[in-house]
Amino acid sequence: xxxxxxxxxxxxxxxDTPEHxxxxxxxxxxxxxxxxxxxxxxxRIFIFWAIAMVVGIISAATSLTGIGSGFVLLLVFALDWxxxxxxxxxxxxxxxxxxWLKLRVVRENGLPITWRxxxxxxxxxxxxxxxxxxxxxxxxxxxxxxxDPKFRRLGDFVAGTIVVVEEPAKVQVQETLxxxxxxxxxxxxxxxxxxxxxxxLFVHRAQMSDARREELARIVAPEYARRLGLPEPKNAxxxxxxxxxxxxxxxxxxx
Amino acid sequence: MLLGKSERSAGTKALVPxxxxxxxxxxxxxAGDLMRVRRDKLGADLERYxxxxxxxxxxxxxxxxxxxxxxxxxxxxxxxxxxxxxAWVFFAIxxxxxxxxxxxxxxxxYNDESYALAVMSSDDLEKMEKMHGNSDPSQxxxxxxxxxxxxxxxxxxxxxFRCFATGLAFGLGSLFYMITNGLMMGVIFGxxxxxxxxxxxxSFAAMHSSWxxxxxxxxxxAGLQMGYSLVKTYGRTRLGNxxxxxxxxxxxxxxxxxxxxxxAGIEGNASPSGIPRxxxxxxxxxxxxxxxxxxxxxxxxxPIPTDVLELRAAPGDAIARDSRP
Numbered sequence: 359x360x361x362x363x364x365x366x367x368x369x370x371x372x373x374d375t376p377e378h379x380x381x382x383x384x385x386x387x388x389x390x391x392x393x394x395x396x397x398x399x400x401x402r403i404f405i406f407w408a409i410a411m412v413v414g415i416i417s418a419a420t421s422l423t424g425i426g427s428g429f430v431l432l433l434v435f436a437l438d439w440x441x442x443x444x445x446x447x448x449x450x451x452x453x454x455x456x457x458w459l460k461l462r463v464v465r466e467n468g469l470p471i472t473w474r475x476x477x478x479x480x481x482x483x484x485x486x487x488x489x490x491x492x493x494x495x496x497x498x499x500x501x502x503x504x505x506d507p508k509f510r511r512l513g514d515f516v517a518g519t520i521v522v523v524e525e526p527a528k529v530q531v532q533e534t535l536x537x538x539x540x541x542x543x544x545x546x547x548x549x550x551x552x553x554x555x556x557x558x559l560f561v562h563r564a565q566m567s568d569a570r571r572e573e574l575a576r577i578v579a580p581e582y583a584r585r586l587g588l589p590e591p592k593n594a595x596x597x598x599x600x601x602x603x604x605x606x607x608x609x610x611x612x613x
Numbered sequence: 614m615l616l617g618k619s620e621r622s623a624g625t626k627a628l629v630p631x632x633x634x635x636x637x638x639x640x641x642x643x644a645g646d647l648m649r650v651r652r653d654k655l656g657a658d659l660e661r662y663x664x665x666x667x668x669x670x671x672x673x674x675x676x677x678x679x680x681x682x683x684x685x686x687x688x689x690x691x692x693x694x695x696x697x698x699x700a701w702v703f704f705a706i707x708x709x710x711x712x713x714x715x716x717x718x719x720x721x722x723y724n725d726e727s728y729a730l731a732v733m734s735s736d737d738l739e740k741m742e743k744m745h746g747n748s749d750p751s752q753x754x755x756x757x758x759x760x761x762x763x764x765x766x767x768x769x770x771x772x773x774f775r776c777f778a779t780g781l782a783f784g785l786g787s788l789f790y791m792i793t794n795g796l797m798m799g800v801i802f803g804x805x806x807x808x809x810x811x812x813x814x815x816s817f818a819a820m821h822s823s824w825x826x827x828x829x830x831x832x833x834x835a836g837l838q839m840g841y842s843l844v845k846t847y848g849r850t851r852l853g854n855x856x857x858x859x860x861x862x863x864x865x866x867x868x869x870x871x872x873x874x875x876x877a878g879i880e881g882n883a884s885p886s887g888i889p890r891x892x893x894x895x896x897x898x899x900x901x902x903x904x905x906x907x908x909x910x911x912x913x914x915x916p917i918p919t920d921v922l923e924l925r926a927a928p929g930d931a932i933a934r935d936s937r938p
Contacts, residue, residue, distance in 0.1 A: 373668070375675075379644040381667040428881070431763030435770065470672055478859045481866060485778035512781065518856045525661065551653070558657055 371508065371520065373468040383468065383522040386461050388503040391511075391521060397455035402437045409433055442483065446476040460524050466508075471519055479513035486511045548585070549601065557602040571595045640670045686867075692918055693868030694911040696861050697831065699921065700838050707834035710791040711826065715799035722803030729804035732796060741801050742808060762881025769825060769873050773832040777866060780836020783843055787836030794829065816890040819897025820883055823904045824876035831869040835862050860920045872904075 370382045386394075410430050417426030445453040450470050451463035463471055463479070486499025499511040508520050549557075560574070575594035582601060583590050591597035647663040650656070697704060722729040729738060772794060779786020805814050839855065839862055846854040884893070 373671075375644075375667075375671050377641065377644045379647060379667060379671075381647065381664045381671065383664075383668060425759030428759035428761070428763030431760070431767050435763075435767050439770075464672075468668060468671055469675055474860060474863065477863055481863070482778060482781075484774055485781060488778075515852055516781075516855055516859055518859075525665070555657065562657070 369509070371522075375468075381468075383464075384525065385509050386459075386521045386523050387509050388500045390459055390461065390523070391503070391509070392500065394453070394455035394459045394461055397458050398442070398453050399455075401454045402441055405441075406430075406433060406437055438484075439480070442480045443473075443476050446471065446480075447473055451476075456521070461521050462524055463519050463521050466518050466520055471517075475517040475519050479517035479519055482513040482516050486513055549582070549605065554602070554605050557598055557605070561599050561602050568595075636670070637674070640667075640674060643667055643670065689864055689867050690871060691912050691915055693864045694908050695913070695915055695917075696864040696921075697834070697868065697908055700834060700861070700865070703834040703837040703841070704830065706837060707787070707791060707830045710788055710833065711795040711830050714792050714796040715802075718796040718799030719803035719806075720799075722800045723807050726807070729800050729807075732800045738801075738804060741805060742810075758882045758885070760881075761885075762877050765877035765880045766874065769828070769877060770870070773829050773869055773873055776829055777832040777836040777839070777869075780833075780839040781843075782840065784837045784840025787833045787840065791829070791833040812890065816893045817884050819893045820900060821876040821879040822897065823901040824872045824879065827904050827908070828869040828872035828876060831865055831872070835865040835869070838862060838865075857920065857924055860918070861924075 369385045369387060371385050372380045372382050374380055410433070413426045413430055413433075442453050446463060449457070452461065456462065463475075465471055465475060483499075486502070487497050489497050490501075499513075502515070503509050503511045506515075508514075510520060514520060563571075566574075572593075572595050575598050579594035579597045580590050583597065643663065643666060647660070647667055650660050650663060718728075718732065722732075772790075776787050776790045776794070779790055802814060802818075805811065838858065842855045842858045843851045849857070883896075
């Protein structure tokens with residue numbers, strides 16, 4: 359198996375490349391895919407409605423009503439079966455709903471999908487829409503998705519594909535703290551790299567309120583202060599931010 | 614920037630050779646940079662950005678050539694009869710599952726009034742009687758024909774699809790659907806024949822029955838094959854084995870789809886029309902022979918596709934061979 363789900367509980371899949379490079383992709387969960395499918399459904403309904411209107415006008419004008427309704431039924435058939443395949447082939451694995459949610463269908467080794475995968479996974483889409491019982495809450499697809507670590511539905515199983523989230527990541531501008539709180543810190547901070555990563559994630563979390571941030575920081579800040587031989591900090595989150603800022607200082611790289 | 618250019622147009626073909634060389638060099642150095650960022654923990658968003666770049670570059674560089682990958686519907690269809698012949702065992706089982714209960718149900722419903730009611734509800738039977746008993750060919754025009762064709766496409770594809778897709782349940786779903794559909798169809802025909810409109814319905818069904826029934830049998834056979842690929846895996850994982858059979862299944866299903874389209878076209882237009890019964894029977898027999906010839910003889914000179922050759926070189930065999938004393 360080429361991709362292994364990363365060890366911590368996360369939806370990230372690590373993909374090995376021939377360069378022995380392991381890059382990580384985030385797999386889309388059932389909820390995100392459900393939203394994308396709903397958007398696709400609305401797009402299809404809109405297409406159907408638009409064409410049906412045109413057909414209705416034409417058939418009313420020329421009194422070819424039966425052929426019109428036959429054509430409309432064929433259109434429903436095509437929208438059911440071919441809509442996804444056409445979009446996936448044109449855009450390299452994205453239907454309009456997926457485009458909206460920044461999702462993409464790729465093969466399990468991270469490579470783009472071919473027509474074989476597209477045909478197979480959409481052939482079994484109707485199987486994923488089946489209900490196991492008459493009063494079931496969810497069709498088969500989301501149930502299978504929820505049970506699989508890579509969030510694959512039946513169509514993905516047969517075709518060997520996964521749906522990944524494409525996050526356009528930008529490098530954030532370096533933040534500066536003023537006045538420089540790191541003056542009190544010793545030159546070399548004996549902090550392990552995993553701790554540094556945790557510090558960075560903590561500092562960059564924007565959703566917390568200040569009180570909550572302080573509350574969390576107060577759990578670990580005394581321990582760091584003790585290790586560094588510093589007095590217990592009054593502003594715990596500020597202390598952690600200063601630690602991290604010092605670690606980012608290129609002039610005083612840590613071992 | 615180079616990635617953007619190649620992503621916008623048709624892949625790496627958009628880049629001139631010097632750009633290709635630059636892209637490959639940059640990708641190698643990107644690999645080194647990404648590893649260093651990870652090791653030195655230089656920042657989570659920097660790592661994410663580089664990850665993103667790396668995955669895009671990986672996609673672009675290793676996307677694989679277009680040669681042999683282009684989709685040709687004609688190839689798929691031409692490979693369909695050989696694929697079916699390779700899986701003839703499943704086809705035979707599917708035929709037995711459809712026609713067996715069909716014959717039993719038909720004969721039983723013909724001889725015994727209550728048998729039909731035991732299988733189907735009286736409402737459904739009445740509907741069938743009305744639909745076929747009172748149909749008058751002269752009242753249909755191109756409008757009804759068009760509408761019915763669309764309806765038949767939608768309806769028949771649904772039935773055939775159910776016979777195929779439920780085969781994922783180790784083939785049991787396909788068995789179930791074919792047996793029940795066969796039984797129902799047999800009972801309907803037997804019952805209606807008993808009611809006295811036998812010649813009418815048989816002439817109605819004559820022309821499209823070959824295409825439609827064969828398509829359902831093919832779908833069921835593909836479903837059985839799908840289910841069996843989950844059972845006997847030749848040393849691979851179940852899913853891996855299923856995936857390797859995917860193209861073969863796709864060929865058969867496409868063939869069934871084409872047959873269903875033909876059936877719907879005939880069922881909507883020619884079957885209910887007012888052409889004489891003898892003509893319908895004659896054409897019906899011709900179509901049955903044609904279907905048989907297609908399945909038996911078409912595509913004999915096609916080379917065996919590569920995925921089938923890979924299938925035959927099963928990993929389990931090598932292990933068994935090596936372990937023999």
